[in-house]
Amino acid sequence: MKKAEIREVILEILKEIAPDEDLGDLQDDKSFREQLELDSMDFLDIVMSLRKRYRVQIPEDDYIELASMESTVAYLEPRMADLEKV
Amino acid sequence: MPQTVEDRDRIVITGIGLTAPNGNSLAEYRQALLDGQSGVQDYEIRYVGQTHAGLCDFEETRHQKRKDRRRGTRAGSVGIYCAAEAMADSGLHLDDLDPARVGIYVGVTEHGNVETENEIYELAGYDYDVKFWSHHHNPRTVANNPAGEISLNLGVTGPHYTIGAACAAGNAGLIQGSQMLRLGECDLAICGGVSESTHTFGIFASFRSQGALACHDDATRASRPFDMARNGIVVAEGGCLYTLERLDDARRRGAKIYGELVGYAMNSDAKDFVLPDDTRQAECVHAALRKAGLNADDIDIVSTHATGTTSGDEQECKAMRSVFGGSPRTFINNTKSFIGHAMGAAGALELAGNLPAFEDGVCHATINVEELDPNCHLEGLVLNEPREIGRPTYILNNSFGMLGINSVVIIQRV
Numbered sequence: 001m002k003k004a005e006i007r008e009v010i011l012e013i014l015k016e017i018a019p020d021e022d023l024g025d026l027q028d029d030k031s032f033r034e035q036l037e038l039d040s041m042d043f044l045d046i047v048m049s050l051r052k053r054y055r056v057q058i059p060e061d062d063y064i065e066l067a068s069m070e071s072t073v074a075y076l077e078p079r080m081a082d083l084e085k086v
Numbered sequence: 087m088p089q090t091v092e093d094r095d096r097i098v099i100t101g102i103g104l105t106a107p108n109g110n111s112l113a114e115y116r117q118a119l120l121d122g123q124s125g126v127q128d129y130e131i132r133y134v135g136q137t138h139a140g141l142c143d144f145e146e147t148r149h150q151k152r153k154d155r156r157r158g159t160r161a162g163s164v165g166i167y168c169a170a171e172a173m174a175d176s177g178l179h180l181d182d183l184d185p186a187r188v189g190i191y192v193g194v195t196e197h198g199n200v201e202t203e204n205e206i207y208e209l210a211g212y213d214y215d216v217k218f219w220s221h222h223h224n225p226r227t228v229a230n231n232p233a234g235e236i237s238l239n240l241g242v243t244g245p246h247y248t249i250g251a252a253c254a255a256g257n258a259g260l261i262q263g264s265q266m267l268r269l270g271e272c273d274l275a276i277c278g279g280v281s282e283s284t285h286t287f288g289i290f291a292s293f294r295s296q297g298a299l300a301c302h303d304d305a306t307r308a309s310r311p312f313d314m315a316r317n318g319i320v321v322a323e324g325g326c327l328y329t330l331e332r333l334d335d336a337r338r339r340g341a342k343i344y345g346e347l348v349g350y351a352m353n354s355d356a357k358d359f360v361l362p363d364d365t366r367q368a369e370c371v372h373a374a375l376r377k378a379g380l381n382a383d384d385i386d387i388v389s390t391h392a393t394g395t396t397s398g399d400e401q402e403c404k405a406m407r408s409v410f411g412g413s414p415r416t417f418i419n420n421t422k423s424f425i426g427h428a429m430g431a432a433g434a435l436e437l438a439g440n441l442p443a444f445e446d447g448v449c450h451a452t453i454n455v456e457e458l459d460p461n462c463h464l465e466g467l468v469l470n471e472p473r474e475i476g477r478p479t480y481i482l483n484n485s486f487g488m489l490g491i492n493s494v495v496i497i498q499r500v
Contacts, residue, residue, distance in 0.1 A: 019152040041157070044221045052218060 005085045006073050009053070010046070017045040028069040050076075054083050093334040097264040098500060099344040099441070100336050101176025101329035103168040106435050107140030107322050107425045111171065115435075116442045118424065119450040120472050124306035125425045126320050131287045132207070138300060138308040139284045140322025140426035150239060159201060159226050160282035162235030164325035164431075165192055169236045169276050176329040177341060178274065180240055189272035190233045190246035191262040192327070193255025193279030195429035195487065197248065198227035199286035232280050236327075244272050252487025253391070254352070255279045256326065256433025257495050261350045263330045273335065278434035280325035289429075293319055296360070298395050300426075309427070310454035311392035311399050311420045312462035312469075319393045320426030326434035333500075344441050345481070345497040349378025355490025362398050367405035367484070367492050374482065374494040375409075383413035385496070386478030387449050389436045390420045391486045392462075393427050402484065403462045410466070417466045417475050420452035433485030433493060440481050444499040447477045 001009070007028075014023055014036070021036050032038050043066055050056040056079055058066070065075035102112050107125025109115030118125065129139035146155055146163050149170035155163055169190070173180065180188070205223050212218040225231065233246040245266070251258035256279030263277030283289045293299040300318040302308035309320040336343055351373035355363035375382060388406060392399040410416045421436040422428075428435050443449055451468045458469065478499065485493045 017153070017156070019156065021153075037153075041221060048218070048220065052212070 001080045001083050001085050003073050003077055006076050006080055007069060009085060010069060010072055013046055013049045016049070017042050026069060031067045032069070053086060054080060056080060094332055095268055096333035096346055097267050097330050098333050098336050098346045099328050099497070100331050100341040101172040101178070102326065102344060102438050102441070103171025103173070103175060104324070104326040104435060104438055105142040105144035105164060105167055106324045106428070107142055110142070110144040112438060112442065115439055119421065119439045120448060122451065122453050122470070123424070124453070125322070126305050126309055128305045129284070131290055133287045134290045134294065137290055138302070138305040138320050138426070140320060140324065140428065141284060142324050154239070157222060158235045159231055160285055160323070161194065161197060161232040161280050164280045164282060164323065165232040165236045165327065166239045168278065168280065168325040168327040169240060172276060172327045172329050173240070178329065180242070183274060185241055185243045187273040188242045188244045189263065189266050189275050190236050190242055190244070191259050191266065191275060191277040192233040192236070192248045193251055193257070193259030193430050193434065194232060194248045195252050195255055195281060195283060197229055197231055199288050200282050201226040203286055203288060236276065251493065252489060252491050253427065253429055253432055254485045254487040254491045254493035255430040256435065256437070257350070257483060257485040257493035258352065259434060260328060260330070260347065260495055261352065261493065263328070264347050264350070267330055267332055273331070275330040276327055277330060278325070278327040279430040279432070281323050281429035281431040283429045284321050284323040289321055293321070300394055307454050309394050309423050311390070311394045311423055311452060312403070312459055312467070313455045314457040314459045316394045316396065316399065316459070318395055322426035322428040324425065324428040324431040324435055326431055326438050328434070343500045345444060346500050347495060348498040349374040349380065349496035350494060351377060352491070352493045355492070357490055360488050362401040362486055363490060364401040364405035364408070366490065367402060367486060368408045370492040370494050371405065371409045371482070371484070374496050378496045380480065380496065382409050383415060385410065385413065385416050385480045385482045386475065387440055387443060387481045388416060388418045389440050389481065389483040390418060391432070391484040392420050393422055399459070400461045402486070403464055406464055410464070414465065417449040417468050417473065418464050419450055419468045423453045433483060436485070437481070437483040437495065437497065440483070441497065443478050443481065445477070447474060448472050449475045
């Protein structure tokens with residue numbers, strides 16, 4: 001997957017876990033928490049969704065990388081490069 | 087005029103919020119009961135296959151965000167809907183109340199089966215590797231979940247918990263609420279019972295293994311307490327929560343009062359895991375009558391618990407015959423014939439469906455009785471068609487459950 005596809009995947013996951021939010025104005029360089037009502041359980045949902053869909057394992061120490069769309073995509077790019085979007 | 091201790095101890099119902107398989111408000115539900123309209127339908131659930139169930143179609147997102155619905159449980163969602171509707175009905179606004187003085191007491195038959203089954207089903211797709219087990223499992227399955235979701239939704243900071251009381255739980259929730267008001271532990275109790283049991287295959291499968299799961303070509307006729315051809319229980323979901331207040335508080339604010347909880351009792355059979363005991367059931371009714379200072383023939387309507395099992399219906403009828411056999415003015419009905427067995431919500435829902443009789447003077451029927459089982463014959467049983475009885479003064483509501491738990495409440499017209 002390329003960066004744009006990974007971004008799409010993350011958006012799909014966010015739509016699932018935050019269905020009341022408008023994600024149209026999401027700014028990639030700003031933290032999710034600044035823009036959305038997300039708590040620690042929601043970030044665990046992102047981790048679990050990636051694990052279930054793509055078998056991507058994100059160690060707890062790396063959760064900090066999921067702060068914004070930009071940092072999330074950058075973190076996932078090398079880990080999902082060989083995967084097809086489903 | 088100084089308030090009397092007596093008035094501080096008198097507990098009244100000032101709001102009702104409910105969802106039943108045949109109505110999402112008291113008005114809809116009552117009309118369905120008077121019209122003989124069943125809420126039971128054909129239903130399929132994993133592993134069990136085709137069966138029947140009483141399913142609710144309330145609007146989940148009327149009072150709950152979609153995100154919270156996704157995170158929580160069906161029982162929590164039922165509870166949130168009922169609590170918000172009860173609050174609206176009561177005319178009370180949480181902004182005007184001290185949220186620490188509101189208590190939430192929710193009866194449940196069981197909780198956690200649905201969520202555990204779903205999680206295991208999901209996990210099977212991952213070869214039972216528990217790193218795919220949801221972090222939501224524990225907050226969804228803790229026993230206080232349905233009450234806790236209500237407190238989160240309303241912003242209530244007083245006590246919240248569930249009362250696990252098998253199918254006596256709806257009455258038990260009401261009783262707990264009234265006791266906490268009398269103890270001064272809260273000034274407003276949101277209480278009653280909820281059920282999400284239609285979403286667990288285990289409940290259906292267990293009743294089927296026990297030979298106690300109802301089956302009929304016409305789903306609307308499957309739940310048929312007292313009928314000769316009855317063959318078991320129809321599982322239902324639903325909820326009914328009441329706002330309870332002290333009489334003096336309710337009068338001070340000019341609240342609409344549905345009735346006063348004048349008597350209640352709970353006891354145990356101490357005899358069998360599943361079989362009921364008519365002697366202890368009768369004792370429970372007598373204890374509630376004593377607490378209310380009433381005789382059996384003071385009761386105008388008895389709302390029975392009967393679920394449609396051969397033994398259970400007979401035992402309850404035997405108990406009711408022993409208590410009300412000499413009470414020609416007492417009318418008897420059953421609500422499960424319309425909606426199935428709403429488990430933790432049953433007692434609370436079945437009482438609610440009868441309360442409008444205080445105003446309209448009608449005792450709704452028990453439906454689906456084509457041939458009355460002689461062992462279920464009761465003077466005053468209102469069969470198949472509602473009956474005009476004049477405005478009642480007292481309604482008595484039975485609710486019994488497995489492990490031999492019995493509960494009775496008596497409501498007086500105010």
